[in-house]
Amino acid sequence: MHHHKYRLIIPFVLPSALIYGVFVLWPYAQALYFSLTRWRGFSRNRPFVGLDNFERMLDDRLFWNALEHNALMLVVLPSATVALSLLFSALIAQGGRGLRGAEIYRIVSFFPQVMSAVVIGVLWSFVFHPNIGVLNGFLRVIGLGSLQRTWLGDPQWVLWAIALVAVWSSVGFFMILFIAGMQSIPTDLYDAATVDGASRWRAFFGITLPLLRDHLQVAFVFMGLSALDLFALVQVMAENGGPSRAADVIARYMYDLAFNKSQFGYATAIGVVLLILSLVLSVLVVQLTQRERIEF
Amino acid sequence: MDGERLSQLLDEARAHRLPRRDLLRRGAALGLSAPALAMLAAVTKPVLSRAQDSSNPFGVDPGQSLDVLMWDVGWGDEYALNALEIYKRLYPGVEIEYQGVQRVAEIAQPRFVAGDPPDVIEATLLDRAALVAEGLLADLSDLLAAPAYDTPDKTFGETLLSGTQTDAIFDGKPYAVNFSYGLQGIWYDDRVMQEHGWEYPSTWEDMLALCEEIKTAGLSPWTYQGRYPSYMTTVLWELIWKNGGIEAIAKIDNLEPDAWRQDAVRASVDALYQLADRDYFMPGTEGLTHTEAQAEWLQGKAVFIPCGTWLENEMKDVIPEGFQMTFKPVPPLAGGAVPFEGVSTFSGQPFVVPAEAKNVAGGKEFIRLLCSKENAGFFCGYAHSLTTIVDSCVGLDLGSAFNSALAAFQAAGDNRFAGPLYPSWYKPLADEETTQMGALLTKQITPDEYIDNVQQMADDIAADDSIPKFTREI
Structure with a gap:
């Protein structure tokens, strides 16, 4: 019987396992090797240099500059996105009751999710345009002209402008995720809470949040x-990382080194570090939020 | 009968060193039967197919396909397609693989790694220094020494304007041929100047005085390509060159200690900084892309903008009616080494032939035809720009922008400055300079900090023995 099972499973699993191996695992293995070479990315000439690239990273201020920005975004993006999407989804769906027009909000807020990041970036560049941009125009109209900035040209603002766009473009997705989670929470829990005199907020913190833990975990990992x-x-x-490199991030710096500066080996080493950081982050988030599952 | 004609043809071929394809064409014209033609083709193949004469100096085999990878932005790719037409005319029936794309590097790089590169590449986006260091580019010395396609009694190299190929040379050998050529300097709308009775200044001091006047009149004196501050770097280079001569530039290129701290540099950085310090830039400039800034300038929001002579072609769809686009060199600081008329030039669109290409001869031949008078004139006619080919635009009246640039080119005489070489040798230094330039122009840093920061990067590169070093004489 067991043998029969494998005879059935293997033909189904093998193709995808092969594809995964060739296109995911093998490149990882290659990258590990390239990170130990001084490869320019043009020929098969890949001089082995041991851990030189990793040593160089320690002294590379452009690398640390980029990493700093990633670290800052790691603190800001997940919390801002999760907080906002929780708020919106609670307004729309908590306890099966929502605001008027909830259906429209739910659809509209998902729009950014269907656009590519490049399109979103281009559109928001127009919003942030110093002279004809909607943002500065809006500030002028409501009499806050003194708050106008050259958002993408100012090292103090450029990273925050990008953070805003990142949050804007992901809130809709997590909202849908949370709404799905909320809808699976039995409404009698809320009815009971209401009978006991709990406010909407109290119900949110007492019922919704604890029962959404799995969804929150996913959201934090994704946003991280x-x-x-x-x-x-x-x-x-x-x-090029914005004015004074004030919005540079590791992934862009890595791209720049590999494809503009012909330093593929070093760029790959940075990629390996990025991979390790991502793994550590995911494991940390899962560990920190690991609790006993609540069945309902 | 066939036999008689055949032997006659072969004699003729030997006497005149007739290329094989001409021979076959003549054979067909003489009414040779198909079997006789086939025989002719067979007997002449080993002898004549690789004949190297003035019409086929590299021995191109017409049976071999030609693989061209073209960068299709800015000037468009019409001139490459036109050159291919000439190629097909000379080698009828040749198979062409052509790709005109924006992302050349992403296509070229894997093909280099796989050992299967195209036969010729428009290599603006490729790191040529790295390619040369890896031995992946063909030495083009024989191309430069070959006879020109349609300029009699000149070699190909002699048809190229002097000083236009300096950044194609690594360690004394040519590895690329630059096609486009032009001037970089400052642009304005002559109507605005006339209207206010302003005159283009002949020194930087006068420029600052005029800016004050313009500001008082309620206009923004300057703008630049905002998020790409390197356009202002070309202004800085011209100031340095006119102040300290080419020697000052050579020190920078050769990574000499404290090269960025020499007086000529310091005075020029200070001079440029005045534009920022006195608020002469159009508000919001630093947030714009290059085309956005240029569009604002075309709408009269600012009087001066730095740019190369590609400006007209780049903006041709949005130039307002009656706009008198006019070019002038950067006014120098008083008492410098080079007079006002001196002009910055650029040459670009470098074409390279990969050493491992399957059809190296075809690649070289393509470049020879690309830079023919016929093709350069074609380019000039639609792009309104000069090329690196001598006299390529003679006799064309191409509007105020082109004419003012041509006048500046002629006034300059031999005072032409092809720019420093460090950007093609040391990209990280050029990047850092651009970053610091952006910070300087928005007053995030002072001129002293700018100099310290750029010098720091130059020192880092000088000390990094993993980066191959180059030097220039002057």
């Missing part, structure tokens, strides 16, 4: 990983 990436938005909105 995207905070470690941010390549597309930075590349579009702050090419």
Whole structure:
């Protein structure tokens, strides 16, 4: 019987396992090797240099500059995105009751999810345009003209402008995720809470939040990983890392080294570090939020 | 009968060193039967197919396909396609593989690694220094020594404008041929200047005085390509060159200690910084892309903008009616080494032939035809820009932008400056300079900090023995 089972499973699993091996695992293995070479990325000539590239990273201020920005985004993006999408999803779906027009909000807020990051970056570059941009125009109209900034040209603001876009573009997705989670929470829990005199907020913190733990875990891992990436938005909105490299991130710096500076070996070493950081992050988040599962 | 004609043809071929394809064409014209033609083709193949004469100096085999990878932005790719037409005319029936793309590096790089590169590449986006260091580019010395396609009694190299190929030479050998050529300097709308009775200044001091006047009149004196501050770097280079001569530039290129701290550099950085310090830039400039800034300038939001002579072609869809686009060199600081008329030039669109290409001869031949008078004139006619080929635009009236640039080119005489070489040798230094330039122009840093930061990067590169070093004489 057992043998029969494997005879059935193997033909189904093998193709995808092969594809995964060839296109995911093998490149990882290759990258590990390239990171130990001084490869320019043009020929098969890959002089082995041991851990030189990793040593160089320690003294590379451009690397640390980029890493700092990633670290900052790692703190800001997940918390801001999760907080906002929780708020919106609670307003729309908690306890099966939502605001008027909830259906429209739910659909509209998902729009950014269907656009590519490049399109989003280009559109927001227009919003942030210093002279004809919607943002500065809006500030002028409501009499706050003194708050106008050259958002993408100012080292103090460029990273925050990009962070805003990153949050804006992901809130909709997590909102849908949380709404799905909330809808699976039995409404009689809320009815009971209401009978006991709990406010909407009290119900949110007492019932919704604890029962959404799995969804929150997923959201934090996803947003954490995207905070470690941010390549597309930075590349579009702050090419070359923005003014004074104030919006540079590791992924863009790595790209620049590999494809513009012909330092493929070093860039790969940075990629390996990025991989390790991502793994550590995911494991940490899962460990920290690991509790006993609640069945309902 | 066939036999008689055949032997006659072969004699003729030997006497005139007739290329094989001409021979076959003549054979067909003479009415040779198909079997006789086939025989002709067979007997002449080993002798004549690799004949190297003035019409086929590299011995191109017409049976071999030609693989061209073209960068299709800015000037478009019409001139490459036109050159291919000439190629097909000379080698009828040749198979062409052509790709005109924006992301050349992403396509070229894996093909280099696989040992299967195209036969010729427009290599603006490739790190040529790295390619040369890896031995992946063909030495083009024989191309430069070959006879020109349609300029009699000149070698190909002699048809190229002097000083246009300096950044194609690594360690004394040519590895690329630059095609486009032009001037970089400052642009304005002549109507605005006329209207206010302003005159283009002949010194930087006068420029600052005029800016004050413009500001008082309620206009923004300057703008630049905002998020790409390197356009202002070309202004800085011209100031340095006119102040300290080419020697000052050579020190920078050769990574000499404290090269960025020499007086000529310091005075020029200070001079440029005045534009920022006195608020002469259009508000919001630093947040714009290059085309956005240029569009604002075209709408009269600012009087001066730095740019190369590609400006007109780049903006041709949005130039307002009656706009008198006019080019002038950067006004020098008083008492410098080079007069006002001196002009910065650029040459670009470098074409390279990979050493491991399957059809190296075809690649070289393509470049020879690309830089023919016929093709350069074609380019000039639609792009309104000069090329590196001598006299390529003679006799064309191409509007105020082109004419003012041509006048500046002629006024400059031999005072032409092809720019420093460090950007093609040491990209990280050029990048760092651009970053610091952006910070300087927005007053995030002072001129002293700018100099310290750029010098720091130059020192880092000088000390890094993993980066191959180059030097220039002057």
